[in-house]
Amino acid sequence: MKNRITLHVNGDSHELWVEPHAILLDVLRNDLELTGTKKGCGMGECGACTVLLDGKPISSCLLLAAEADGKEVITIEGLAHNGQLHPIQKAFIDHGAVQCGFCTPGMVISAKALLDENPRPTKEEIKNFILGHLCRCTGYVKIIEAIYSLRTDAVR
């Protein structure tokens, strides 16, 4: 028996009927066709599914869609504005922090959460904040440098 939920995603409100066992990640990707958020491991270990829920980074592969009822969700699609890349996205490109790009949406979302909370993180703080993200390509160095390069600006 489906439940009706309201998701506020990237500023838009959606009323959806979802199965009780529906997972937020699947609803974002399949029902809302926001495929920027990726399914890596499906069990909260890799960080590819990271989205912001009421401003906090969470693993959307472990969240029942119904649990997000009434909450604000920000996905990678919500960062660029009027065709302009978000400063975090730009920094990732400028620093060579993107190779295959699979981990990138999750990393950028976490970077946003970190910089919103702490506009001047140290490299150690950045590393600790992204411990829940696996990257198979870059070796993480460029990702950390990209985020570090943003630290003098209070990006929102």
Add this chain to the structure above:
Amino acid sequence: MKTFEYVRPQTLREVSRILIEHAGTSKLLGGGTDLLVALLNGNQESPSRVVTLRDVPGLKSIHETKGQGLVVGAMATLREIERSELVNERYPVLSKAAGMIASVQIRNMATLGGNICNASPSADMAPPLICLDAKARLMGSEGERLVSLEDFFTGPGQTVLRPGEWLMEIIVPPMAKGRKATYLKLERSSMDIAIASVGAALTGTRGRVEDVRIAMGAAGPVPFRAKAAEALIEGKSLTPSLVEDAAVSAFGECRAITDLRASESFRREMIKVLTRRALLELAKE
């Protein structure tokens, strides 16, 4: 994953009513970081009913009361505990332990109640809470009761919770002046559960240590205290040689098993090392 009924109680009483009426076929949902993994993997029999605590008031609080000490609601997230000014200032071992669990994303979802009630032998919040003499406040059909956290776990994944009973909050008595505590966790990578862990607490008074607690995680079917090790150093002056004796005692008291993460002998050896390190850390005055 098989479907279930998703239930959203709005009051404490509703939770109890549902759990009592549907004992055995309902699962409480906190952060979902254990339950969802188990359901997705098919490791657990699908419940008929998943009961979320998200709407129930009063379960998320982290506050201190003069009488009781620190009170942490079952639905307080690990990240909230990690970042709480109150906990960092007054019970820092708990922030430290919380911050060692998984990732920021997981900690934003995972709850203290979930970590405790999932009752993994390696639950990271258990050893430090046991060292601080924490109690669990339970709500059931016969009302409330307080259980010492040390007595809460009965086996891997098993607790003293009766049918229809659930955990509302954890209470930590105020830490005495001069009391120090630490938690050390051995893990292969940041996302792993502990291979072995040790929590320790003691009060240093005039060169002697009092009210010593040493609790081990991932070293037996439940988190438990190394009471012989504690007795060896209680009331004494903590010399390096005495620390070694306590570590060796903990080695002997360890009840670890061999599993995919480590052999029994490795765990036992690591418990000795972690006990030594924890006591040396606390002995530094």
